[in-house]
Amino acid sequence: MLNMKELDLQYPTCPVRNVLSRISDKWSLLILCSLQEGEIMRYKDLKNAIPDISEKVLSSTLKRLNEGHLINRKMYKEIPPRVEYSLSDMGKELMPAVQMMITWAQTHFDEITN
Amino acid sequence: MLNMKELDLQYPTCPVRNVLSRISDKWSLLILCSLQEGEIMRYKDLKNAIPDISEKVLSSTLKRLNEGHLINRKMYKEIPPRVEYSLSDMGKELMPAVQMMITWAQTHFDEITN
Numbered sequence: 001m002l003n004m005k006e007l008d009l010q011y012p013t014c015p016v017r018n019v020l021s022r023i024s025d026k027w028s029l030l031i032l033c034s035l036q037e038g039e040i041m042r043y044k045d046l047k048n049a050i051p052d053i054s055e056k057v058l059s060s061t062l063k064r065l066n067e068g069h070l071i072n073r074k075m076y077k078e079i080p081p082r083v084e085y086s087l088s089d090m091g092k093e094l095m096p097a098v099q100m101m102i103t104w105a106q107t108h109f110d111e112i113t114n
Numbered sequence: 115m116l117n118m119k120e121l122d123l124q125y126p127t128c129p130v131r132n133v134l135s136r137i138s139d140k141w142s143l144l145i146l147c148s149l150q151e152g153e154i155m156r157y158k159d160l161k162n163a164i165p166d167i168s169e170k171v172l173s174s175t176l177k178r179l180n181e182g183h184l185i186n187r188k189m190y191k192e193i194p195p196r197v198e199y200s201l202s203d204m205g206k207e208l209m210p211a212v213q214m215m216i217t218w219a220q221t222h223f224d225e226i227t228n
Contacts, residue, residue, distance in 0.1 A: 004226055010166050015219035016143045019226050024143070024215070026135030033130065052124050068226045090222050097214035101138070104208050105129035111204060112118055112133050112182045 004068035023070060027053055027061045029098060035071060035087045036095050042084055070094065118182035137184060141167055141175045143212065149185060149201045150209050156198055184208065 008017040023032075027050070034049040035041060041049070047058060062085060065071045070091035076082040087095070105112070122131040137146075141164070148163040149155060155163070161172060176199060179185045184205035190196040201209070219226070 005228070007227060008166075013223070015216050015223060016147065017140055019219035019223060020138070020143055020215055021140035024134070024138035026131055029130045029134055029138070052122075069222075070226075090225060093222075094215065094218050097211050097218060100211035100214065101134055101208065102129050104211060105133035108183075108204050108207075109127070109129060109133060112184075113121060114119070 003064055019068075022064065023068065023094075025061075027057055028065060031058075031061055031065060032070065032087065032091060032095065032098060033102075035085060035091070040084050040086045042082070046085065065091075117178055133182075136178065137182065137208075139175075141171055142179060145172075145175055145179060146184065146201065146205060146209065146212060147216075149199060149205070154198050154200045156196070160199065179205075 004019075004022060008014060011017050022028075030050050030053070031046060034046055038045060038049065043058070043062075046062070047053065047055070050058070053061075062071065062073070066073045066085075069088055072086045072088050074084045074086070076084070118133075118136055122128060125131050136142075144164050144167070145160060148160055152159060152163065157172070157176075160176070161167070161169070164172070167175075176185070176187070180187045180199075183202055186200045186202050188198045188200070190198070
């Protein structure tokens with residue numbers, strides 16, 4: 001998955017190619033939904049909330065969502081260091097649309113998967 | 115990309131893992147948006163509308179979206195056979211949420227990609 005700064009050379013202004021396709025994958029959606037519920041979560045909280053995500057993918061997806069400013073990453077200088085994740089204001093603004101898609105998917109789940 | 119009938123074994127009822135993650139990739143979104151505009155389109159119309167999609171990916175994505183009942187596929191018994199694609203009613207129902215995400219992405223494009 002490309003990071004948020006690598007624009008599509010052929011279509012550098014396309015919102016689907018450059019933004020949505022990088023945040024609407026399974027793991028990004030699951031992380032955004034977990035943070036919407038959990039509000040402030042640490043890495044291990046997210047790993048518990050999404051048991052089927054690998055540590056590598058959780059780390060890279062958190063990095064990408066933070067680079068894209070959808071989530072905040074706050075580090076406390078403690079020993080060991082504590083890191084907390086939360087939705088940014090911009091990330092929160094996306095969630096009604098994500099929720100609409102989830103409701104649509106739940107409504108039509110049987111039609112789509114049968 | 116899994117087809118729509120292959121449920122996630124660990125989470126067989128999850129709308130994100132089983133539905134959204136299979137229709138919110140770049141090519142699915144671009145095809146759905148093209149059909150929303152073009153209404154009834156043939157394969158070559160879609161290829162023209164999305165020049166950077168390969169023939170193989172266009173065919174497999176159309177197949178997956180048709181299997182998931184998001185798009186209709188109508189074949190006319192002519193020589194050569196004519197095939198037309200269009201959004202199904204269920205597909206049309208998804209588009210307001212997709213449009214909301216696109217508007218959000220356009221609004222925050224610079225913040226996200228810089």
